[in-house]
Amino acid sequence: MTPYDAASAQGPRPxxxxxxxxxxxxxxxxxxxxxxxxxxCMAEHMVFLPKAEVLTLExxxxxxxxxxxxGTRKLRITGGEPLVRKxxxxxxxxxxxxxxxxxxxxxxxxTNGTRLAEFAGQLAEVGVRRINVxxxxxxxxxxxxxxxxxxxxxxxxxxxxxxxxxxxVKVNAxxxxxxxxxxxxxxxxxxxxxxxxxxxxxxxxxGEVEADRTDQYLSLTALRAELESFWTMTxxxxxxxxxxxxxxxxxxxxxxxxxxxxxxxxxxxxxxxRLTCTGTLHTCLGQEDAADLRAVLRNGASDAxxxxxxxxxxxxxxxxxxxxxxxxxxxxxxxxxxTTGG
Ligand code: SAM
Ligand code: SF4
Numbered sequence: 001m002t003p004y005d006a007a008s009a010q011g012p013r014p015x016x017x018x019x020x021x022x023x024x025x026x027x028x029x030x031x032x033x034x035x036x037x038x039x040x041c042m043a044e045h046m047v048f049l050p051k052a053e054v055l056t057l058e059x060x061x062x063x064x065x066x067x068x069x070x071g072t073r074k075l076r077i078t079g080g081e082p083l084v085r086k087x088x089x090x091x092x093x094x095x096x097x098x099x100x101x102x103x104x105x106x107x108x109x110x111t112n113g114t115r116l117a118e119f120a121g122q123l124a125e126v127g128v129r130r131i132n133v134x135x136x137x138x139x140x141x142x143x144x145x146x147x148x149x150x151x152x153x154x155x156x157x158x159x160x161x162x163x164x165x166x167x168x169v170k171v172n173a174x175x176x177x178x179x180x181x182x183x184x185x186x187x188x189x190x191x192x193x194x195x196x197x198x199x200x201x202x203x204x205x206x207g208e209v210e211a212d213r214t215d216q217y218l219s220l221t222a223l224r225a226e227l228e229s230f231w232t233m234t235x236x237x238x239x240x241x242x243x244x245x246x247x248x249x250x251x252x253x254x255x256x257x258x259x260x261x262x263x264x265x266x267x268x269x270x271x272x273x274r275l276t277c278t279g280t281l282h283t284c285l286g287q288e289d290a291a292d293l294r295a296v297l298r299n300g301a302s303d304a305x306x307x308x309x310x311x312x313x314x315x316x317x318x319x320x321x322x323x324x325x326x327x328x329x330x331x332x333x334x335x336x337x338x339t340t341g342g
Pocket of ligand 2: 034
């Protein structure tokens with residue numbers, strides 16, 4: 001048993017920020033690398049981080065476990081593409097002890113699905129129950145264009161393998177005005193027909209990419225109104241403390257979520273923080289605030305010092321973001337989503 005496991009058994013003081021919000025959810029990015037280059041996420045020729053800057057799997061595990069010891073109930077592994085990180089299953093395996101001890105409610109991941117066919121069985125074995133798969137279109141050509149070269153067949157095979165392994169799948173789709181807006185009802189029908197929930201995401205101004213994101217921005221408020229012209233949607237009380245609002249679609253029998261960081265303010269109930277693969281803790285997706293936990297670790301911090309550094313960072317969690325999409329304005333935050341972890 002590590003000191004963190006012991007701390008959670010004794011019930012430590014929870015992580016509460018200066019606005020009274022309790023942090024119970026950590027998103028952990030395990031790599032900035034990816035086998036795709038989605039147009040809204042990455043530049044075509046991304047320069048990836050040198051290996052020495054990226055936390056080892058042991059370092060990532062140590063920080064994640066410290067959070068669990070401080071009351072984090074949900075861990076989402078993300079990236080870049082988490083399943084391209086060598087040895088990532090070892091991290092899942094190690095973190096699964098917190099599921100077994102009851103300290104953690106959920107261990108999950110967000111993936112582009114290209115390697116799911118290979119990993120679905122192992123994920124289910126270590127206690128992962130639900131996963132998010134990002135998929136913006138069902139059209140192979142458009143998929144190839146949006147991901148700059150990806151093969152949709154791998155993702156579809158990955159989703160099938162995940163379901164066969166007993167994992168519950170949710171599809172995340174970024175709503176893009178010109179590219180997939182017209183196809184979204186078909187994508188939703190397809191997913192619901194397979195028992196897969198869907199969450200639609202507005203494009204967020206994170207990191208410089210080649211395209212002008214204002215051209216692709218589609219307000220989900222407008223999209224929802226359009227979907228309601230032919231579907232009956234009932235609000236679900238389900239709240240994850242995050243920016244998603246869910247409805248049930250009567251005609252398809254499935255759940256549909258809307259993540260609207262730009263047209264809806266969700267910060268009052270925010271329960272989450274993000275750790276980059278370099279050990280930078282971001283307590284707000286839309287602000288530049290950051291705490292360098294890698295430096296803390298690599299300076300030989302004790303467990304108690306690491307916990308102090310985490311508390312200090314959470315204490316400074318900003319009240320909210322101020323995302324806005326203005327034509328030709330620089331991104332609200334300079335880092336890419338692939339660095340922060342979506
Ligand atoms: N590679 C994995 C994937 O694609 O699921 C995990 C990391 S990815 C950064 C996480 C999520 O962020 C994906 O669903 C992706 O569509 C979304 N995303 C990336 N850039 C975005 C942006 N600028 N605005 C909104 N969502 C974005
Ligand atoms: Fe890779 Fe995910 Fe970013 Fe697409 S959204 S480039 S799959 S990290």
